[in-house]
Amino acid sequence: MPTPSHAPSPRSLRATPPRWSGRSLRVPSLAAVVVASLAAGSVPAVGADDAWVWPLDRPAVDRAFEAPPTPYAAGHRGVDLRGAPGEVVVAVAPGTVTFVGDVAGTPVVTVGHGAERSTYQPVAASVEVGRSVDAGETIGTLLPGHRGCGAAACLHLGRVAGETYLDPSLLLAGRYRLISPDGPPPTPPRRGDGALSPPVDAPLTSAFGRRVHPVTGQPRQHDGLDFGAPCGTPVAAAAAGTVVRAGHAGGYGLRVEVDHGGGRVTSYSHLSSAQVAVGSVVTQGQPVARVGTTGVSTGCHLHFSVHDGGTAVDPAPLL
Incomplete structure (x- = not known):
């Protein structure tokens, strides 16, 4: 599938990070980082062909996915991406629009992709139910007012399989990493004066x-x-x-x-x-x-x- 013109540059999208352990680097498997779903059962496998494009032009994650321990517990059932009011929102993958309307007073667009569907809010829709869309095709514009957003506007992107909420970031094209390869390599903290103790035992x-x-x-x-x-x-x-x-x-x-x-x-x-x-x-x-x-x-x-x-x-x- 060709890369759409709105996709972020390779510099802004990084692969899953290597972890530092002594003198060696090891890359964690995707299975090790898949977030548990809301409901009991297995999480669908993620393949290279399943990648989503980013729904905004210059995405920055304002709040990541947080899987709740039970279906009705607190959590964050999607990712919030920083944007600007009026910014174009595009479909993350080919599919069919299955819902356009308000949910608890928030304008929502839903696109079905077979076994899964993507949700976008708050969005002023420019599509109607039943319309087929391609990856990167405009489905509406971003509205301000998303609760808890640290910017002028945030797009809440959801990924749902049946009634199970999954982590959208596992499908977003390019995925990303914690440390830039353009900066200094990660090194263990050198032994200091011992005024503080390490807060975690981790690389x-x-x-x-x-x-x-x-x-x-x-x-x-x-x-x-x-x-x-x-x-x-x-x-x-x-x-x-x-x-x-x-x-x-x-x-x-x-x-x-x-x-x-x-x-x-x-x-x-x-x-x-x-x-x-x-x-x-x-x-x-x-x-x-x-x-x-x-x-x-x-x-x-x-x-x-x-x-x-x-x-x-x-x-x-x-x-």
């Missing part, structure tokens, strides 16, 4: 410093360390202190911040859950959260930052 996937952002493809400063821990891994406080934040923080997703006094604050981002509340006093090594992939994230990992006097510093020399 480092992105160091502190300037890099090419894995979602936007733009150079920017990476203000912490990324650890490639699986979703659900306990996150420990790096030192004793008081919790000063436990909530969503834009692109950082769910975030916990601990004040250690003397102007030093550590933060733990992209979490799936927080196990402490603001005002909680924690000890070094105490679990404060669990690893997730919330916010602008391309997969399960912990983003760990240290701020001294309000300025981000490299955590590695402190571990």
Whole structure:
């Protein structure tokens, strides 16, 4: 299938990341990163021919898929992609429009692709039910007002098989990776002064410093360390202190911040859950959260930052 003109450049789409383990790199299998579906049963296999094109021209993930543990539990049943009001929305794959209308007051378009269907909201539709569309064909324009969006507008893209919600990012063309190959290779944190303890026991996937952002493809400063821990891994406080934040923080997703006094604050981002509340006093090594992939994230990992006097510093020399 030819690449449509709206597809992002190869620089902005990266393959699944290699994980750092000692001196060797190993690439996790796709099966290891498939997110569990809502309902019991197997997740359909994902092949190269199943790839979806991106529904927006310059996609950036504002919030990733979060599979709820049970059908009626909290979660995020799709991915939110940052866009602009009035931006063209296109079909991710060939199919037939099966629904155009409001769901709980939100304009929705649904396209059937055989055993699965894609959903788009909030979208002002330019197609009608029964129309056949190709991958990359316009189906409407993006509307503002998506709840929780960190931009002027966000497209909530869903992927559904029967009544089971699946992770759309596993099909989005090119997939992507946590660390840019254009930046420095991931290296284990060097032994520092021991002021802080590592928050997780996991390989480092992105160091502190300037890099090419894995979602936007733009150079920017990476203000912490990324650890490639699986979703659900306990996150420990790096030192004793008081919790000063436990909530969503834009692109950082769910975030916990601990004040250690003397102007030093550590933060733990992209979490799936927080196990402490603001005002909680924690000890070094105490679990404060669990690893997730919330916010602008391309997969399960912990983003760990240290701020001294309000300025981000490299955590590695402190571990």
